[in-house]
Amino acid sequence: MYENNNYNISSEIITKINKWLQKFPDGKKKPAIIYSLHLIQKENKYIKPEHVEAIAEYLSLNKMDVHEVASFYSMFETEKIGKHTISVCTNVSCMLNGSDEILNHLEKKLKIKVGESTDMFFLKDERECLAACGGAPMMQVDHKYYENLNKEKIDKIIEDIEND
């Protein structure tokens, strides 16, 4: 266990970070920032300032080095969100196949607007194409792909997660 005043990075995560560092030339620590943030976000759902501090301290980096990565990449959440993240692709190919109706349906069903969260679901404001254009309209739930969506399929997916 690596101890920080506010947050302790678990020994499992430390082991994984150390293994990851072996992919890079000796002494290079920054290349492990993205991966460390992924691991910590997976455990905590979103990145808090104490997480940034703990990673910086463990990798002997400046806090700002970690913060600028956490704030640059769209997969890192820095505000409290629900248990599951839903990203509906609304880029061109999905839009042509009715992604906006899919998003509207989810907004109504979850009673939140895009970009908002309940305790259970975070409806991410996804602006990137998620590279599944042949299966449009599509979405990811916690980065698992769901393609060729319609309202019935959405209802089933949400129901299954809620009952899980």
Added chain:
Amino acid sequence: MTDNLRLNELCYSTLSSNNPNTYDTYIKLGGYETWKNILLNKLSKQEIIDTVIDSGLRGRGGAGFSTGRKWSFINQDSTDTKYLVCNADESEPGTCKDRDILRYNPHALIEGMLIASYAIGAETAYCYLRGEFIDDVYTSFKNALKDAYDNKLVGKNILKSDINIDIHDLIGAGAYIVGEETAMLESIEGKKGFPRYKPPFPALKGLFGCPTIINNVETLASVPKILDNGSNWFKSVGTEASPGFKCFSVSGHVNKPGNYEIPLGTSFETLLDLAGGMKNGKNLKAVIPGGSSVPVLPGDIMMKTNMDYESIANAGSLLGSGAVIVMDETTNMVEVIHRIARFYYSESCGQCTPCREGTGWMYKVIDKIIKGHGTLDDIKTLESIPKMISGSTICALGDAAAMPVESFINHYRHEFLSYIKKENKVENSNAKSNLYNNKEFVLHKK
């Protein structure tokens, strides 16, 4: 029309098998023979590079530069550490071809990475996958890599030779700009994805300051068979300037959207036929032939155009990544460009002023028009902004944002005018959603 078409023979060649992504399937289809042959017969680096140059293989990520020539930029006499990077940050809107290579033929990519590393003298190679692939796509690649290591095809003293090549999987975290090769190097180094000034080009000074070659997934996955069958085999397919096969991601208003690997130079009409033709029997209106960064072309022009680099350039657009977005007669073109402009505004990294400000400006003007507040002057403004962005930025994202806007106004000016004359407004559109809400969205998400 599609009966005699050669389909899925290269990067998608495993698709005809039951378990396309396994090591056994790849071996059964003759996989890793090229790599073993190189090690056994100690093929020279130059021989490999010359074959790839002669084959005419061009970068499949979008730029279309000669792959062999790119490799030849590495100074073989230099004692510097050299790196190979595979760009698996597939995120050009409309493109989904690399995801299927990573899922269904990951060993072809690994073998291609080994050959490329050997040819440029790299002992370390990285495959950088976009963050959103973190679930099944990343797992598929990681499993394949483990199998290749277990069979001693990757690592130290490969197959008891004196060749050492390590391949490492890396994962991003969501940023379109990281697909730009120097932004990817920054991201691998653990920084935000800001493209670098060039020169120096990565072949001279790339990852960790060392000579580096960056190639796309499809490019690398094409290499083993080219070397196995010879450059003449590759050149016997396609056109003289655009030889070989290319994966096209066909999406939009077609009956059978998906990936199709066909000879370059095949007519668009044939590709459309292959993708099941137009959905609901509608007429073709327009096509974006190479990902959302390239100019849109009217359907009648596309129906007379072949799918190769030169034919599409002559028709006024670019082959790009091979993402073919098909739009039928009901498509509202202002809505389409509104969505495209929103994407580039959102994904501009903000490093260069013309792109940071220009992408936002274009989006806001289109947004104003689509909401029914546009004037004729707004169209003039919209025509002038791309000229201020193009050529004034470090990387090509600025041009990628500018080109579609220019082409949409050029071909579909009357649709913009109908909004200005209040004949059309967003309330009438079939894409009502909160995405049109007036909330200001900041340059970067936070």
